[in-house]
Amino acid sequence: MRDAAIMAAELLGWYDRHARELPWRVAPGAGSAGQRADPYAVWLSEIMLQQTTVAAVKAYFTRFLELWPTVEALAAADDGQVMGEWAGLGYYARARNLLKCARIVAGEHGGVFPDSAEALRALPGIGPYTAAAIAAIAFDRPETVVDGNVERVMARLFRVETPLPGAKPELRERAAEMTPHRRPGDYAQAVMDLGATICTPKRPACGICPWRDDCRARAGGVAADLPAREAKKPKPVRHGVAFVGRRQDGAWLLERRPDGGLLGGMLGWPGGGWDGSGVQSPPADADWRDPGAEVRHTFTHFHLRLALRVAELPADCAPVRGEFVAALRPSDLPTVMRKAFDLARTALDPA
DNA sequence: AAAGCGTGGTA
DNA sequence: TTACCAAGCTT
Structure with a gap:
């Protein structure tokens, strides 16, 4: 050399x-x-x-x-x-x-x-x-x-x-x-x-x-x-649910995720069961439907299968959690949440 | 010190 | 489809 x-x-x-x-x-x-x-x-x-x-x-x-x-x-x-x-x-x-x-x-x-x-x-x-x-x-x-x-x-x-x-x-x-x-x-x-x-x-x-x-x-x-690497641990599969609600005026019910953890500080759909936050009850009283399809997404250390619940929410909806976001830009969402948005919109507005 | 933390391209 | 990998940092 x-x-x-x-x-x-x-x-x-x-x-x-x-x-x-x-x-x-x-x-x-x-x-x-x-x-x-x-x-x-x-x-x-x-x-x-x-x-x-x-x-x-x-x-x-x-x-x-x-x-x-x-x-x-x-x-x-x-x-x-x-x-x-x-x-x-x-x-x-x-x-x-x-x-x-x-x-x-x-x-x-x-x-x-x-x-x-x-x-x-x-x-x-x-x-x-x-x-x-x-x-x-x-x-x-x-x-x-x-x-x-x-x-x-x-x-x-x-x-x-x-x-x-x-x-x-x-x-x-x-x-x-x-x-x-x-x-x-x-x-x-x-x-x-x-x-x-x-x-x-x-x-x-x-x-x-x-x-x-x-x-x-x-x-x-x-x-x-080269370089050689130590064997990696297999990723486990985690399951969860996300509630995607849309008010009659087009606003979406989202919540700001707490700093520190997974997707910290980002907007996301209410729900849980997959990120240590526990399974949540619906964020608002409504007729939540199961669109029958799930979101699949892989994070650094686990695979996620996310069930969806979608609902149309009344104009006077008073959510238990979250806040309505008018004129939501899907690009403001982390990818897993945008996938849920895409699926839910298909369920809410069938072509 | 080992684990947690995203996503998209590629094979 | 699945697994690997990329101009790492924090706790």
Whole structure:
């Protein structure tokens, strides 16, 4: 294997030629040339990209930047609107922490993001990866960025056969050895691009990899088998019920879910039995019908089968729980709740 | 420290 | 259809 500095330079050359154009990205070389990316945009993109694909993030990122172009604007935003705009992207604690972080930066840091990984790390929603990524990309700090892509690239390059997550410390060390002090922001994005486009989880394109002649896993013919992972536990199936009620004027009966748990802070249909909240009785007195179809949805750690009850509610309906939402935008609902909405609307308005 | 926390694309 | 996986963080 060649010297780390030479390999880093090689990768940067590849990045100069092949960097993807992404809405939050400045051109290769710009970061170290003093034309740095907006730290707010870098932060926003990195939070959205946590465990989330580039394809899914693009539209959300553009929308958020339109609605809230600065951290001060986001800090002043309405919580419910932010949660609604985040709906569909998943991991909703990120949106709650996004607001917390924006308000700390706007209120306690004069609207200026800290420029060191250590200080960034202290903000809500910013962990080791995100702190290093912002410091490197927005402030050109030589931090080592370790995400799933980097772990995969290092596991292959050094043929680390220890399964994840046990291999994390070793992979971090290997990644640190490879990190250059020149163009750290471009290098961070280059390694991640390499993992996303060439050193992919399945069928890596080793033939066109700038590190192909250095890679120990490729030499041994085991690149596609790394990194190894501990076996995952099977997901159990949980059952629940959701009450989807529509008032005569078209308003829907929803409730704001409590912060902290599953889908915390999001709008949802009254019900339960699947999320630790217990089975609830109907949220209003009405003739609840069973449409005969159920919602199927898979969360991180369980499969859900959600029975539905639908009802038309009178104009003077006084619900036991929840509140009526006029002009509901289905896109404001988390995906499982939007699935229930789609099914219920079919039942309420048969074609 | 292990578990909780979403979703959509892909094979 | 099912299982795997992705630019992780929090408790």
